[in-house]
Amino acid sequence: MRRIWSWLRELFSDQMPPDYELLDPSLSAYDHGLGELRVEGVLKGYLASVRLEMVFPARQWWVWFVVVWADGRRERPLEDYGPKWLIVRELDAGYFDHFGPTTMTPRPSRFFARFDVQGGEPQVYGFAWLPAGEAAAKWQELGLNDDDF
Secondary structure (H helix, E strand, C coil): CHHHHHHHHHHCCCCCCCCCCCCCCCCHHHCCEEEEEEECCEEEEEEEEEEEEECCCCCEEEEEEEEEECCCCECCCEEEECCCCHHHHHHHCCEEEEECCCEEEEECCCCCCEEEEECCCEEEEEEEECCHHHHHHHHHHHCCCHHHC
């Protein structure tokens, strides 16, 4: 029970950043957008996004992201929504605080395929949007579609 109360206190504490006022309230760059993730100028991967509309608890934008590493591996989707906009605020500032590529190591099992999943080291990536035409071509090249989100 203490663990639950501790979690609730943390969730509702003032540790969260203040609400974020969107630079572009329509989030148009996030509608099938694609940006480059770089470290010291070296391309490490891409961050793809789609913009959906959330209807509950309030009608607002809801953005989903997928990291596609330079070698083609993909991470699980991430979501962001207001009023905090934790990922969008980073991208608007030109960076993405995430981790390196996830590794999956097979673990012996009698009945099921099992894997140990381990996230890479924490990393702050420089982020820049590709122009819409380049983003659309890169979506095709990377084999991205809406089902990836």
